[in-house]
Amino acid sequence: MRTPCFVANWKMNKTLGEAQEYLRTLEKRWPHLPASSWEAILAPPFIMLAPMAELLKASTLRIGLAAQNVHFEDRGAYTGEISPLMLRDVGCRYVIIGHSERRTYFGETNALIHKKLAAALRAGLIPILCVGETREEREEEKTWEVIERQLREGLDDLRPGPSDWLIAYEPVWAIGTGLTPTPAEAEAVHLQIRDFFRSLSGEEADTPRILYGGSVTDKNIAAFMQEEDIDGALAGGASLSADSFCNMIEQGVKAKER
Ligand code: PGA
Numbered sequence: 001m002r003t004p005c006f007v008a009n010w011k012m013n014k015t016l017g018e019a020q021e022y023l024r025t026l027e028k029r030w031p032h033l034p035a036s037s038w039e040a041i042l043a044p045p046f047i048m049l050a051p052m053a054e055l056l057k058a059s060t061l062r063i064g065l066a067a068q069n070v071h072f073e074d075r076g077a078y079t080g081e082i083s084p085l086m087l088r089d090v091g092c093r094y095v096i097i098g099h100s101e102r103r104t105y106f107g108e109t110n111a112l113i114h115k116k117l118a119a120a121l122r123a124g125l126i127p128i129l130c131v132g133e134t135r136e137e138r139e140e141e142k143t144w145e146v147i148e149r150q151l152r153e154g155l156d157d158l159r160p161g162p163s164d165w166l167i168a169y170e171p172v173w174a175i176g177t178g179l180t181p182t183p184a185e186a187e188a189v190h191l192q193i194r195d196f197f198r199s200l201s202g203e204e205a206d207t208p209r210i211l212y213g214g215s216v217t218d219k220n221i222a223a224f225m226q227e228e229d230i231d232g233a234l235a236g237g238a239s240l241s242a243d244s245f246c247n248m249i250e251q252g253v254k255a256k257e258r
Contacts, residue, residue: 002209002231003039003231004037004038004039004225004256005038005040005211005231005232006232006233006249006252007040007042007066007094007213007232007235007239008040008240008245009066009068009099009213010042010043010068010239012045013240014048016047016048016051020055021242022242023059023061025242026061026246027059027060027061029243031246031250031253037253037257038232040064040245041064041066042064043066043068043094044065049065049067049090057091065091065092065093065094066128067082067087067096069082069097069116070082070083070084070095070097070116070125071084071116071119072118073119074119083119084122085123087123088123088124092125093125095125095127096130096234097113097116097127098110098113098116098130098131098150099170100130100132104172110150110153110154113150114156114158117129117155117165121158121164121165126166127160127166128165129165129167130168130234131147131168131170131193132147132169132171132174132213132214133147133171134146138173143171143189147169147189147192147193148192148196151167151193151196159200159201162205162207164208166208167193167208167209167211168211168234169189169211169212170212170234171186173214175214176236177214180214180216183226183227183230184227187227187229190210190230191229194207194210210231211230211231212224213233216234216235216238217235218247218248218251221252222252222254225255226255226256226258235248
């Protein structure tokens, strides 16, 4: 059984005061579901990781922290960068790697993403690797070709165990647009990703959890979670409200249990 996982990617949003308010709302609204049956992760901007780790420690919330990016060296002359060791040091367990906004606006290539993935795993962080096709690639029916290359070149010689990392399938055209694939279309890609991992490590092998991302809301999450190979969600816009993030978890977990 793969534990459903919900990630709130705040991107470049919220001040520390707003983050505190968010956590207060979560404490009030925390979904009353068996705690072992799901997992939630917040990915705030770097600068908030340390104070939020402290706030979470002092709260009753059981929630993981993810960085939105990481450098591939542990230390050195890389002005403006943050290393995997620094993330571990402040109590961050997860890191999003290869988000399409980093690929598009910051020129991150599969080769660079491979280095980041390797560094994060070496440091004992749990990477959340994002893959997905653009609208043009989809129209040209190159979706799997693109994703297969992102996985193959991102991994290269790495073979993380199923619980050492997570995958997020995020069609670029669905991010922040209000558009989504149908749950069946998303499921088809998730299954291809899962089969790709099975082909690497054997038919019966466990595979990492695969989250869907791209305009997920508390309204559409249930339909995605009813699909066999969709193990959770990576939400941007809809995760900025603590209430809607809680609703999403509730709806998502219930749909999985049905
Ligand atoms: P969105 O973003 O939910 O706002 O579409 C998802 C993401 O970029 O991770």
